[in-house]
Amino acid sequence: MKAAAAFAKHLRRAGAAAGVESVRVEIFGSLAATGHGHGTFTAVLLGLDGAQSARVDSGEIERRLADITASGTVSLGAGRRTPCRIEDFVLRPSTVGPRHPNALTITAYGHAGVVVRSDTYYSIGGGFVVRDGDEERPLRHAIDVGSTPVPHGGGAARCAS
Template identity: 40%
Template sequence: MAISVFDLFKIGIGPSSSHTVGPMRAAALFTGALRERHQLERVRRVEVRLYGSLSATGIGHGSDTAVIMGLMGDWPDQIDPAHIAPRIEALHRTGTLQLDGRLPIAFDWQRDMLLLEENLPYHPNAMTLTAYAADGSELSSGTYYSVGG
């Protein structure tokens, strides 16, 4: 069986695939699951919890930005890097995240992007995403581990 370079390496934003490609994919999968379960339209808030290494070096490595782009429906091998900074700046300016690229929800970076020093048991690159309804009830939650490119 032949192995190509595409089997060895992943395409995506950097500098670290475990800090950007994995978290962006996880967030896009989370959003897709909400859509498939017909819960997306009920979401009014999303909370991001970055643990361990994703928290400690995540901002410098772009984990926070990668998660947000995934929540907006982007995929690491399809995103135009030139669009990232303006969309993140718009989110900071307006406090509105375009969930799945189309559903505006409130996003307060201080409240909704939590950088936690604790490690989860399985792997230091962990994150939990939680979607909430208008009444504050939890619609869905998922924990993801980014184990590398």
């Protein structure tokens, strides 16, 4: 969701969202192999529709997904609806990108199939997403642990249930 929302935001900031006529999503490696079961497709559609993972609630997810499914479109956060459906996603589970096995490429097309924008994102774990070209800067840092020591008790790990 973070990657798709960032993609839509880049389109809006560049003033290009209104010229997008379709969106294609290619999902690679383990994201493609486990995507449907892990909610990846839903998350990508919701992100392209302008949802933000930190601000969307479960009731809104179901309502928005129903609207997206019924219309076969997403808003790119720009108000205008653009064709994009789960059925249009391309899955490439055997293809692993150079940065991380969890990757997706989102491409926006304008008139006559001209590429308006195309970005590859890597889901690197812990809720962090990195866009190709921005490897040093994950999107939306959840927490900056810095060099704060974390006590571990010196023995075997214990869990409280």
